[in-house]
Amino acid sequence: xxxxxxxxxxxxxxxxxxxxxxxxxxxxxxxxxxxxxxxxxxxxxxxxxxxxxxxxxxxxxxxxxxxxxxxxxxxxxxxxxxxxxxxxxxxxxxxxxxxxx
Amino acid sequence: xxxxxxxxxxxxxxxxxxxxxxxxxxxxxxxxxxxxxxxxxxxxxxxxxxxxxxxxxxxxxxxxxxxxxxxxxxxxxxxxxxxxxxxxxxxxxxxxxxxxxxxxxxxxxxxxxxxxxxxxxxxxxxxxxxxxxxxxxxxxxxxxxxxxxxxxxxxxxxxxxxxxxxxxxxxxxxxxxxxxxxxxx
Numbered sequence: 001x002x003x004x005x006x007x008x009x010x011x012x013x014x015x016x017x018x019x020x021x022x023x024x025x026x027x028x029x030x031x032x033x034x035x036x037x038x039x040x041x042x043x044x045x046x047x048x049x050x051x052x053x054x055x056x057x058x059x060x061x062x063x064x065x066x067x068x069x070x071x072x073x074x075x076x077x078x079x080x081x082x083x084x085x086x087x088x089x090x091x092x093x094x095x096x097x098x099x100x101x
Numbered sequence: 102x103x104x105x106x107x108x109x110x111x112x113x114x115x116x117x118x119x120x121x122x123x124x125x126x127x128x129x130x131x132x133x134x135x136x137x138x139x140x141x142x143x144x145x146x147x148x149x150x151x152x153x154x155x156x157x158x159x160x161x162x163x164x165x166x167x168x169x170x171x172x173x174x175x176x177x178x179x180x181x182x183x184x185x186x187x188x189x190x191x192x193x194x195x196x197x198x199x200x201x202x203x204x205x206x207x208x209x210x211x212x213x214x215x216x217x218x219x220x221x222x223x224x225x226x227x228x229x230x231x232x233x234x235x236x237x238x239x240x241x242x243x244x245x246x247x248x249x250x251x252x253x254x255x256x257x258x259x260x261x262x263x264x265x266x267x268x269x270x271x272x273x274x275x276x277x278x279x280x281x282x283x284x285x286x
Contacts, residue, residue, distance in 0.1 A: 029283070038212035044283045051214050 012052035016073045019047040020081070021065045036060055115282035124276050132265055135160050139261050140254070157261055179275040219271075222278070226270040230263075237263055 033040035045051035062069040244252040
């Protein structure tokens with residue numbers, strides 16, 4: 001199964017798309033942290049799956065990105081957004097990435 | 102807690118390796134030196150109650166300044182904000198209560214991950230200290246059976262070591278376990 005985050009989700013047991021969404025919007029960790037009123041390092045911990053956010057922070061992130069919470073956090077490995085929305089098949093690049101990882 | 106711009110004598114504390122050196126220097130160098138110094142002063146002093154107590158108090162104060170203490174002060178500052186414990190204890194000493202805005206500012210200074218990490222580290226420190234207290238107490242008790250004179254000499258040292266541990270362990274654990282700090286890019 002192709003995923004955006006094939007690595008284990010760290011200590012939190014949660015997979016998330018924060019890094020992808022942040023890159024998509026072109027904002028830094030510091031900018032996102034300021035918007036969430038947390039330390040920028042907490043964003044790094046979240047992205048690496050090393051910290052399980054509170055419900056309040058998860059909802060704030062969902063509100064910030066304009067997505068439902070379950071589109072950002074999941075207990076299961078997350079599919080690429082393009083594949084989830086449009087049902088695209090994995091590209092050669094992603095397939096190659098999967099085989100190497 | 103520890104940030105990318107934390108420094109001590111010009112050395113960045115962002116790297117875990119540096120912080121572990123600091124912890125090693127503290128427990129491997131400074132604490133044994135303080136224990137030896139404490140014991141020497143205690144044994145050789147004619148006025149034990151005066152000099153020994155003064156030395157102990159000054160040493161502990163210096164230690165807490167060095168590793169930062171549980172609160173935000175100190176050189177290393179493993180915890181950025183004051184803890185809630187201080188807000189509870191402070192009124193007992195008839196100091197002015199912090200205003201609501203100050204309390205809010207204190208809470209904002211440490212976010213939810215840092216607060217939970219701080220609380221977890223204090224739980225771990227308590228678990229370690231609890232075992233250590235039992236071991237030291239057992240040692241103290243056994244010394245009483247074995248050699249009363251040794252007990253008289255070692256008792257204050259054990260108490261001193263316990264005090265250092267209780268005051269420095271949470272900071273030690275934070276400095277040791279927090280990963281390398283990232284840049285806010």
